[in-house]
Amino acid sequence: MIRVENIRKTYQMGEVEVRALDGVSITIEQGEYVAIIGASGSGKSTLMHILGLLDVPDSGKFEIDGTDVTRFSENQLAAFRNKIMGFVFQQFNLLKRTSALENVGLPLIYSRSNGKKNDAPKRMLELVGLGDRMSHHTNELSGGQQQRVAIARALVNNPSIIFADEPTGNLDSKSAKEIMQVMSELHGRGLTIILVTHDTNVANHAQRIIEIKDGKIISDKPNLDAPEIPKIKVEPEKERRKITFGLQLFRENWVLVKQSVRSLLANKVRTALSALGIMIGVAAVIAVVALATGARKAVEEQLSQLGTNLLMLMPERRSRGGVQQGAGSTSRLEIEDGEAIRNEVEHVSLVSPTVSGNAQLKAGNLNWNCRIEGVNTDYEAMRSYQPQLGRFFNAEEIKKRSRVCLLGLTPVNELFGGENPVGKQVKINRQSFTVIGVLPEKGSSGFRDYDDAALVPVTTAMRRLFGKQYVDRIEIQIDEAENMDRAQTDILTLLGQLHRIGNRENPFEIRNLAEIQETASATSKILSILLSSIASIALVVGGIGIMNIMLVSVTERTREIGLRKALGARGQDVMIQFLIEALIISFFGGCMGVALGVAASLATEKFSGMQVLITQNSILLAFVFSAVIGIVFGLWPARKAAKLNPIEALRYE
Numbered sequence: 001m002i003r004v005e006n007i008r009k010t011y012q013m014g015e016v017e018v019r020a021l022d023g024v025s026i027t028i029e030q031g032e033y034v035a036i037i038g039a040s041g042s043g044k045s046t047l048m049h050i051l052g053l054l055d056v057p058d059s060g061k062f063e064i065d066g067t068d069v070t071r072f073s074e075n076q077l078a079a080f081r082n083k084i085m086g087f088v089f090q091q092f093n094l095l096k097r098t099s100a101l102e103n104v105g106l107p108l109i110y111s112r113s114n115g116k117k118n119d120a121p122k123r124m125l126e127l128v129g130l131g132d133r134m135s136h137h138t139n140e141l142s143g144g145q146q147q148r149v150a151i152a153r154a155l156v157n158n159p160s161i162i163f164a165d166e167p168t169g170n171l172d173s174k175s176a177k178e179i180m181q182v183m184s185e186l187h188g189r190g191l192t193i194i195l196v197t198h199d200t201n202v203a204n205h206a207q208r209i210i211e212i213k214d215g216k217i218i219s220d221k222p223n224l225d226a227p228e229i230p231k232i233k234v235e236p237e238k239e240r241r242k243i244t245f246g247l248q249l250f251r252e253n254w255v256l257v258k259q260s261v262r263s264l265l266a267n268k269v270r271t272a273l274s275a276l277g278i279m280i281g282v283a284a285v286i287a288v289v290a291l292a293t294g295a296r297k298a299v300e301e302q303l304s305q306l307g308t309n310l311l312m313l314m315p316e317r318r319s320r321g322g323v324q325q326g327a328g329s330t331s332r333l334e335i336e337d338g339e340a341i342r343n344e345v346e347h348v349s350l351v352s353p354t355v356s357g358n359a360q361l362k363a364g365n366l367n368w369n370c371r372i373e374g375v376n377t378d379y380e381a382m383r384s385y386q387p388q389l390g391r392f393f394n395a396e397e398i399k400k401r402s403r404v405c406l407l408g409l410t411p412v413n414e415l416f417g418g419e420n421p422v423g424k425q426v427k428i429n430r431q432s433f434t435v436i437g438v439l440p441e442k443g444s445s446g447f448r449d450y451d452d453a454a455l456v457p458v459t460t461a462m463r464r465l466f467g468k469q470y471v472d473r474i475e476i477q478i479d480e481a482e483n484m485d486r487a488q489t490d491i492l493t494l495l496g497q498l499h500r501i502g503n504r505e506n507p508f509e510i511r512n513l514a515e516i517q518e519t520a521s522a523t524s525k526i527l528s529i530l531l532s533s534i535a536s537i538a539l540v541v542g543g544i545g546i547m548n549i550m551l552v553s554v555t556e557r558t559r560e561i562g563l564r565k566a567l568g569a570r571g572q573d574v575m576i577q578f579l580i581e582a583l584i585i586s587f588f589g590g591c592m593g594v595a596l597g598v599a600a601s602l603a604t605e606k607f608s609g610m611q612v613l614i615t616q617n618s619i620l621l622a623f624v625f626s627a628v629i630g631i632v633f634g635l636w637p638a639r640k641a642a643k644l645n646p647i648e649a650l651r652y653e
Contacts, residue, residue, distance in 0.1 A: 082568020277542025282593025374461025562649025582634025
């Protein structure tokens with residue numbers, strides 16, 4: 001039973017107040033067939049919208065089966081509309097690009113009843129005589145057939161009340177007669193029919209006619225001329241198997257996904273342009289991260305070639321009078337210091353006293369200037385300098401200050417044209433040396449070529465080449481990384497004792513190459529984050545594009561949103577659908593962006609020679625970022641759609 005008492009409704013049209021309903025009171029019993037008639041603007045449609053819970057009165061009392069519905073929340077109103085009410089609209093309000101069967105099944109998406117069977121839409125279409133037109137799209141149906149589909153949709157949730165707003169207004173006389181016959185049959189099945197029309201011939205099919213004018217009821221009387229409507233016995237539905245909540249929830253969301261995909265495919269170009277921004281952003285993130293990761297990996301590899309767990313001991317440089325003094329001006333390091341460190345400091349595995357300098361190399365009529373390193377036998381293992389040709393010098397050659405050397409690849413190419421130089425003679429600072437080996441390739445870093453070098457025994461370099469009595473530095477390898485700090489302290493303590501430093505400031509310093517590697521890696525990581533952040537701006541721009549497109553979509557589909565809410569969709573249902581559409585665009589753009597980013601990275605590596613490293617984390621990061629972009633920038637349009645008033649949305653042109 002429906003009972004309204006003294007309800008009022010006023011609309012503000014600019015500065016003019018329009019009183020659509022002015023103190024209306026009516027009661028409609030279960031099973032009645034009521035026609036509400038009146039001229040255009042009389043308030044009849046407003047009354048039907050309020051009775052159908054599509055609109056709310058400004059004041060008054062409204063009860064359905066004794067329940068005051070004026071206090072219902074939006075979700076409660078949606079549930080009431082979905083379960084006990086069915087709507088037949090003058091404009092049909094069928095979804096385009098969908099079949100008759102899918103249109104009829106639309107209210108089931110928003111039904112919270114787990115007892116619905118999937119054959120209900122088929123049964124309703126057969127009931128209205130469209131059993132053979134189920135798979136036809138709306139543009140393949142006549143006006144009368146479209147209205148029958150709308151009636152079947154109104155019946156699919158087995159409602160107790162049918163609201164029909166000018167159900168024959170857009171039909172020819174034959175189709176109108178057929179629709180009114182269907183309405184009579186529905187009433188015969190025990191449904192309450194509330195029909196709104198301005199046509200007295202249509203109203204005469206009802207058993208009760210309520211006439212409204214200027215927002216007030218001026219007549220409410222039974223229709224003595226109404227045709228006899230035979231009662232139709234309806235078999236009660238059998239108890240149906242319940243669907244679990246999880247399965248039902250999955251089915252509802254899967255239907256929303258399918259409808260979202262259909263909506264996006266209906267505007268392929270617009271969807272593709274929306275995804276383009278995400279695609280470019282994802283590709284930029286992947287390519288930039290791949291380049292930055294590759295560069296960091298290359299730096300780490302080059303630093304690792306210097307050796308692991310290395311300490312470099314050298315005399316401290318000091319300033320006097322604002323003038324930077326050279327290393328060794330206040331202290332000296334000797335070869336014997338290296339031997340003492342090897343023998344007396346724990347955790348020391350390898351030691352190499354080292355001197356360095358540049359020298360002129362000559363082979364035949366070719367000259368080349370390169371860096372000369374004077375080292376001992378430990379240097380081979382310490383710096384991974386196992387010769388690719390020949391051998392390393394031995395302890396006996398160091399002791400005798402032998403004129404032997406190992407050449408890097410650069411002087412080999414410059415002096416010998418890449419041929420095997422082992423056993424040949426080369427002059428270093430006009431002294432003849434025998435080439436006994438070729439060093440492994442080390443590559444270059446920035447402006448330094450690590451292959452442009454030659455190694456000679458440390459004693460030979462000191463006495464025969466550079467005339468030095470002291471070494472420039474002592475390179476020390478520690479057994480384990482966790483012992484580095486302890487070893488540094490012990491080394492400085494030992495040198496203090498050997499050089500009788502006493503209470504004076506220790507004039508030696510130790511550089512930890514592991515710390516240099518960590519600093520370089522940290523710098524590369526910061527650079528990678530910075531570049532990725534810049535590339536992510538493209539993703540944000542793509543997200544703004546999605547937001548714009550979704551806002552346009554909300555505007556274009558305002559009537560569809562109103563229809564969905566009239567059929568029982570809650571605000572969150574509408575929001576979820578638009579968020580799904582935004583996520584689909586982001587996912588599609590993300591997939592294309594991954595392919596483009598990988599291709600761009602590989603092309604960069606091939607044509608520029610730069611090392612790139614594509615990681616799963618970068619791809620995952622790009623995907624997550626694109627999903628977040630879809631949610632964040634799709635949220636505002638989705639919320640806007642969810643907040644639309646159903647009746648205002650249905651009236652939108």
